[in-house]
Amino acid sequence: MPKGSTQKVPIQTDFDTLKARLSELAHFSSVIALLDWDKQVYMPKHGAELRAATFSYLAGLLHQRFVELDADGLLERLRHELNQNKLDADQTVVVREVVRTFDREKKLPQKFVQEMAETVARAHGFWEEAKKSGKFQIFAPHLEKIIALKKEEARLVGYKDSPYDALLDPYEPGMTAAQLEPLFADLREFLVELLKKIKKSKVRQNPKMFFGNFPLDRQRKLNELVAAKIGFNFSAGRLDESTHPFTITINPGDVRVTSRFNPRDVLYSISPTLHEAGHALYEQGLPSEHFGTPLADPVSLGIHESQSRLWENLVGLSLPFWKYFYPKLRKEFPKPFGKISLGDFYQNINVVKPSLIRIEADEVTYNLHIIIRFEIEKGLIEGAINPADLPKIWNQKYKEYLGVTVPNNGVGVLQDVHWSSGLFGYFPTYALGNLYSAQFYAAAKDATPNLEKAIEKGDFSKLLNWLRRNIHVHGRRFSAADLVREATGEKLKPEYYKKYLAEKYSKIYRLE
């Protein structure tokens, strides 16, 4: 059959063929996920070299299969049916999303993809060296090359207003710089103000009071308890340890999270565990009967992050949560917690302190780290910022927004791996996740009488059920913007997050 022909093949047959091809892709993704998980969790050192070769071989096959989705003009025919509104609701979602991703990929020539891959692979070592020594110029030429390629990517993919939009799109489909700018400007102003007030507060905290001796096997059991209690299904997942905590889905019955552990500090593990379990609850809640199709895919990185941040912060750093868990923590580790009241505990797990490092930031300052990165990377991609000026601009913004002085580039502009990996347009999804999370949580509370009373009693099912019904079950049926509207009745509004922070930290820091 000639490519693009729309005759003779019934829609259902074509759709079944698409599903069969997608299921092959899913097998590849599954294998690649396992290779990745194993690499980060259990692979012995000397396995690395050939593992990398196996990994890229499989990634190559995955790409090949992806291209072959359109073999015999399948996607063209289905696109035609989609445009003629001849597909049913589920088929519409699947075809719409597959075609969207496919069209983007098709615009990137193999040669470009290869050059990008080689460039970031080469850049990685230089970034590491630069970060270690603090010498930005070691990394600078590689970063310039990466930025040039990302600009080229935006040109190839196409965009309406800003080239940055083309880079945002794969992480947060539909989001644009023009939407983010006022959102983040407003948020920045609020956060800088709130931070000023907090800095003036006379409240003193001492999280070091939590330090002690916490045997790792008992920490692991406690973290498993926490994850299981909020709803993580251990029959369909695992919790292991890795340097950088992450969540990965092998298949719908096998969603794995990792956490990190410190024998001196049990709280070092709880937040990452809740964060990753939050991601995992989303993955475990996607409709598994549609596995392999966009109907069982997460909407966007921002929506994914809303699930992790909701459980990590809005729940995991709240008084109701610890009303339930603190007695358990005390019982397991009477030293030091036996002598610390719940009030003191709550007061001291919620410390706001501007710092240099994003991944160590508290709820209030975290988004400022993101906004700085957004402003800079948007400037880099639009050409308003010269890569050579990066350290200067970075340090200025850290001074201005957070009030901290960057002593060297290693803990400044070089701290994150993202740009060295070509991840531009990724950072904003972290902040969006925070904004979404507060709006979702507010909606869940509105819809669910005594939600926090239930949490105090260790019943997390009401919250999880709300998330299951309003977020997880939809897969990629809606765009992020539409999902927010469907779930909360409103478009995304930063007011929910601002209100959440203002109320919580006014109490903690006794602000007027």
Add this chain to the structure above:
Amino acid sequence: MPKGSTQKVPIQTDFDTLKARLSELAHFSSVIALLDWDKQVYMPKHGAELRAATFSYLAGLLHQRFVELDADGLLERLRHELNQNKLDADQTVVVREVVRTFDREKKLPQKFVQEMAETVARAHGFWEEAKKSGKFQIFAPHLEKIIALKKEEARLVGYKDSPYDALLDPYEPGMTAAQLEPLFADLREFLVELLKKIKKSKVRQNPKMFFGNFPLDRQRKLNELVAAKIGFNFSAGRLDESTHPFTITINPGDVRVTSRFNPRDVLYSISPTLHEAGHALYEQGLPSEHFGTPLADPVSLGIHESQSRLWENLVGLSLPFWKYFYPKLRKEFPKPFGKISLGDFYQNINVVKPSLIRIEADEVTYNLHIIIRFEIEKGLIEGAINPADLPKIWNQKYKEYLGVTVPNNGVGVLQDVHWSSGLFGYFPTYALGNLYSAQFYAAAKDATPNLEKAIEKGDFSKLLNWLRRNIHVHGRRFSAADLVREATGEKLKPEYYKKYLAEKYSKIYRLE
């Protein structure tokens, strides 16, 4: 280029193409190995269903790639060069072995392979049910079908003397029923005699004296110490836990073993750990620069088993080994070992007791379990035994050779998974492994002054180096028979194993 053409393409180019295709196969094998390892060690329960689908999808691709080895007539051309003696030594081995495996596979039509796969997949559940209930007839029709298919396989593959030879070949290339028969008949007679003497011995043993409380984390550390001490490289491997211990190679830098643990019995883990570490030392010792080609493949299952049995039994149940390790075991677990002398310990880890179950058998009776299976499966394949008579014949042989009465088929003819999986011709490699192991160990002792003195001092490197130089480094360069000759200067002789058993157990049981 027409298939089979030998013109125009230089040998080296063709050989490089073959190596490139083999390296693709290696990536697939690597992934399949990881999927398998993970399934047995860490996969959560609900991951099983889709994991099975991913596994067969990958296995299908591996098979497809295997068939494509000959694309463009590559193998035909290389076979021609091989037959004309135009290949260098390494090329000769690679082409000879690839062509050998390829030819065998090619003789099995896709339809046959599929029917076999489906039959054993279906049979598995019935075997499990039959084993549980002891009802042979539940499994009988499936076993009959499998035997019929194995006969058909032998016919398709071809053979000279016995159809059984065609089934032995993939596990122990070059071995035949005609060679095994006198070997096993001689061994059986010797073992039955030795067993009779041991039964009459007045020596009394009590391995229950070793029972106690052994925390699992300390057991794991001890097993890691033992494996590392004999030479297992933990930078290029792992030791985990699984129901059935196994060794699996992801790639040459990543060879994984598992063991099993019992909190009441630390010795429950040591033997399996030594057994699997023995397999792993072989895998870690194969020449990694040739990975993916037969130059880095093990010779046969029998040779592989010789490495595991050598470390498990000839070393791991010997006095020199425990002269070194017993003080460490005593120090780690003073209860109960503080009160048990090394002599008593040695005496009681070497108990000979005829039993029903192969995998629990001691060194003396183990091969009788194998010989029974060999005699039966050879009879089944050659048509001399009717599958319906299996339980009767099984029970008769157990009575005759081992002197034990089989109370039900679950612990009798249904105990092993092998036949239900279509593994006919596999069992003899276990006994061959024992025979090889004693001959290798004797040669190593001959060639290495003070080998056992070194072991007493915890220096296992002399033995490992001998194995590395005489077995491991050769990959699949030699056939098993030639390797035995190369390494020991003689053909395979059961006398070494008989002598080893006779000397060891005459002392332990004070036989005349």
